[in-house]
Amino acid sequence: MALAAGLFAAAPALAQPAQDLVIGMPVASVANLDPHGATTNVQGILQVNAQIFEPLVNFVDGEYVPALATEWSANEDATRWTIKLREGVSFSDGSSLDAEDVRASMQRVVELAGPLAGLFKPLSIEIVSPSELVISSEVGQGALLGKLFMLAIAPSEKLGDDFGLNPVGTGPFVVDAFDPSQGVTLKANPGYWRGAPKLDSVTFRMIPEQAARTTALETGEIQLTWTLPDDQVATLSENPDLVVDTVTTMANIVLWFNSDRPAFADVEVRRALWSAIDFDTIIEALYPNTGSKMEGPLPATVFGASKQTPYVYDADAARAVLEAKGWDFDGTTVGVLMNNTTYKPLVDALLADWARIGVKGEVDLQEPAVGTKRLLDLDWDIAIVQPVITNTGDADYNLGRLYTCAANRTTYCDETLDALLTEAGAISDQARRAELYAEAGKIIWDNAVGMFPMDVKQVWAWSAALEGVRLDAVYKPDLTQIHFTK
Incomplete structure (x- = not known):
């Protein structure tokens, strides 16, 4: 009987994986x-x-x-x-x-x-x-x-002066430990109204150096990260212990023309300069995973976005338009204002395309404070805005904030555009608002207020031991369903 009892004794339960996630954050503090x-x-x-x-x-x-x-x-x-x-x-x-x-x-x-x-x-x-x-x-x-x-x-x-160090919310996690220079550890909120998250804890580690963050992911020190560069995607994708994917965000890269400058006052000139750039090839070569060609002046993920007629790359036709409009190929040098080098390869590539048709250009790189002041003072020929993030998800935060005559952020002013943006921001009929933003987007696009080359995509990578990862387009990741399976 003792032998029989031993045969039917309960087997020991399999150990469950620890549910403690470490995220590598691409910030310093x-x-x-x-x-x-x-x-x-x-x-x-x-x-x-x-x-x-x-x-x-x-x-x-x-x-x-x-x-x-x-x-x-x-x-x-x-x-x-x-x-x-x-x-x-x-x-x-x-x-x-x-x-x-x-x-x-x-x-x-x-x-x-x-x-x-x-x-x-x-x-x-x-x-x-x-x-x-x-x-x-x-x-x-x-x-x-x-x-x-x-x-x-x-x-x-x-709510008080020290609330930022002792935060209290309704969310799925609560603060367990916080060191501004090292990171934040959160623990699951057992009373969360949607039900407790599947993780027991989440630690956000500050790892601004890209190489260090990639190494930490490969060695398992962290199990999730985002904002990875294009040159890391192929290597990480070949690692069987990792999963790599991309998501289109609510951000885009914009290059505004200063239409107050005589060189850019003519819409046909602005269109020609845009058509002289092979953005398809540039994006495919430089940003195959972190960019996608824009189809309108808004990121595709934003409410109010609409597809517009694409500008077709045609260098010869662009040169002919510029010649007909009297472009001063010898005396005009176009400066592209930048306040950081993140998208300098994009600017270098577009300047190279212009050079092929005889248009002179140069990078006007300034330190952030100076560059921002000059941007707001409209002291530029072309300004790259990198990126424009539509934080609210609504076109009003982008078009309604940046493209009105009163805002005067781009130097372009159009009363019809103003009327469309004003009405769209002031009615509750959301379907009608979307129609108005489509009309406004067409004006901005067709009049080449700027060049709109690229929606920004974000590369995520995580341990294959994780399930429930939901890619985040709005910079507010949902971690409630993430859990370790092994």
């Missing part, structure tokens, strides 16, 4: 975790805070979907929005989410005067009940959902 102040949109902080805090709405696959808000509606002119909050949601400190937390979070963004303050300054909040509020504005807020996507909700009673 994370100064603080305040979601409302000056560092709100800083890469690194944005990704960590996406695990701690949540907005009222999320932006997924080009659509705004419920998060801490479950319902919303607006009047026709979008001056009054009614928002209903999700009930039964608690912050990680145990306090309950209510409308006062939304009001306090929005007010704090405005008071701290960070990069998002302008989005919320025109708004006022009326609390109807703990789970319902009304957001009002004298000016229509057709793009309000995109703005709410950027608003991290925090408990009103916890």
Whole structure:
């Protein structure tokens, strides 16, 4: 009988893999975790805070979907929005989410005067009940959902000067350890309203050096990273222990023409200069994994994006147009203003294409502070803006912010374009807004306000032992479903 009992004894349970993820971040430090102040949109902080805090709405696959808000509606002119909050949601400190937390979070963004303050300054909040509020504005807020996507909700009673070092949110993770120069360790929030994440912990390690980050991935010191360069993709893809994939982001590379300069005042000249550049070949050669040719002035992932008629590369035709327009091939040298070298290979390649038809050009590289000042002062021939990130996911944050006469960011001014952008930003009918942005995009594209070569793609790589990785187009990665299988 003893032998029989031994035969039927329960086998020892197989050891389950540890659920502790280490992410290699392509940044040098994370100064603080305040979601409302000056560092709100800083890469690194944005990704960590996406695990701690949540907005009222999320932006997924080009659509705004419920998060801490479950319902919303607006009047026709979008001056009054009614928002209903999700009930039964608690912050990680145990306090309950209510409308006062939304009001306090929005007010704090405005008071701290960070990069998002302008989005919320025109708004006022009326609390109807703990789970319902009304957001009002004298000016229509057709793009309000995109703005709410950027608003991290925090408990009103916890907000203070040291909140960035002691953050509390409703998100799937909570802070376990934080060293600004080394990294952040988060642990799972067991009371998360969607259900606890599959990971027990996530550590964000700061590894700004690309070679060191790649080595750490290959040796298993980290198990996930992103923003990898093109020249690493082939090698990493051959590693059977890794998975490599790309995602199109909400960022694009833009080269604006200064149409106040006599050389660029004629739209036919601007179009010819664009058509003289073989962007297809340049992108394929330099950015096969981190870029894709743009089809309009907005990233393809953004609400309001539309496909426009492509500019066809034709160097001979471009030269003929420039000759007919009296381009001074000997006396004109086009400067391309840059404030960093990230996309200098792109600029070098386009200057080489221009040189083939006799157009002289040069890189006008400035240190960041000087380059930014000159960009804002309109002191440039052509300016490469690298990249333009449509943080809200809505065309209003890109076209409506940069291409109006009042903004005067590109020197181009068109009353018809202004009217389209104004109407699109001030109505609640989202289908009509998309139509208006398509019309506005056509004006910007056809008039060659700038050259729009490339949407930015992001390369991710992770351990093959992971499942549940969801590529992130909006710089707010969802880590809730990631887990180790071995």
